[in-house]
Amino acid sequence: MSLIKxxxxxxxxxxxxxxxxxxxxxxxxxxxxxxxxxxxxHYHLAHSxxxxxxATNSSALTKRAAKVAPPLMVAGICLFSGSLYLMVLTNKxxxxxxxxxxxxxxxxxxxRWPCDEARSGHVTQRHVTQRHVxQRHVTQRHVTQRHVTQRHVxxxAL
Numbered sequence: 099m100s101l102i103k104x105x106x107x108x109x110x111x112x113x114x115x116x117x118x119x120x121x122x123x124x125x126x127x128x129x130x131x132x133x134x135x136x137x138x139x140h141y142h143l144a145h146s147x148x149x150x151x152x153a154t155n156s157s158a159l160t161k162r163a164a165k166v167a168p169p170l171m172v173a174g175i176c177l178f179s180g181s182l183y184l185m186v187l188t189n190k191x192x193x194x195x196x197x198x199x200x201x202x203x204x205x206x207x208x209x210r211w212p213c214d215e216a217r218s219g220h221v222t223q224r225h226v227t228q229r230h231v232x233q234r235h236v237t238q239r240h241v242t243q244r245h246v247t248q249r250h251v252x253x254x255a256l
Contacts, residue, residue: 100153101149101152101153101156101168102150102153102154104149104153104168104172105146105147105149105150105152105153106150108142108145108146108149108172108175109143109146109147109150111142111146112139112142112143112146112179113139113143115135115138115139115142115183116136116139116140116142116143119132119135119136119138119139119186120136123135123186127186127189131185131186131189132186134182134185134186135182135183135186137182138178138179138180138182138183138186139179141175141178141179141204142175142178142179145171145174145175145178145179145204146175148171148204148207149168149171149172149175152167152168152171153168167207170203170206170207171203171204171207173200173203174200174201174202174203174204174206174207175200175204176200177196177197177199177200177203178197178199178200178201178203178204179200180200181193181194181196181197181200182194182197185197
């Protein structure tokens with residue numbers, strides 16, 4: 099299955115589960131658990147959109163990021179939202195201990211993807227990093243290497 103189809107299926111599932119929670123579970127679970135279901139479906143949908151963004155901008159990913167990020171995002175969705183869905187359906191609050199693991203997986207993708215994109219040289223005009231701004235500044239202003247401040251060195255290291 100292509101990544102676009104997987105993202106679309108995940109998004110459709112998030113919408114369906116959100117609707118199920120809003121209408122099917124309303125009278126069956128307490129309001130706090132219903133709020134938990136809402137959180138699960140909200141993050142499920144948001145990360146499905148992120149997965150779709152990865153699929154449609156795959157040329158901006160490094161080879162490593164293209165291999166690692168999508169499966170990590172899918173696993174994060176399953177662990178984060180899936181554990182919350184199961185917690186509501188089974189009323190076993192211990193399943194909430196799994197939730198942060200999925201959140202870390204999703205956050206890791208969200209933090210790592212832009213870094214890989216910048217390092218790979220796949221930087222478009224919209225995605226100009228501070229490093230490229232500084233390099234352009236040094237080139238255009240004829241600043242010699244002696245004049246590069248510690249701030250510039252730190253920014254270039256990022």
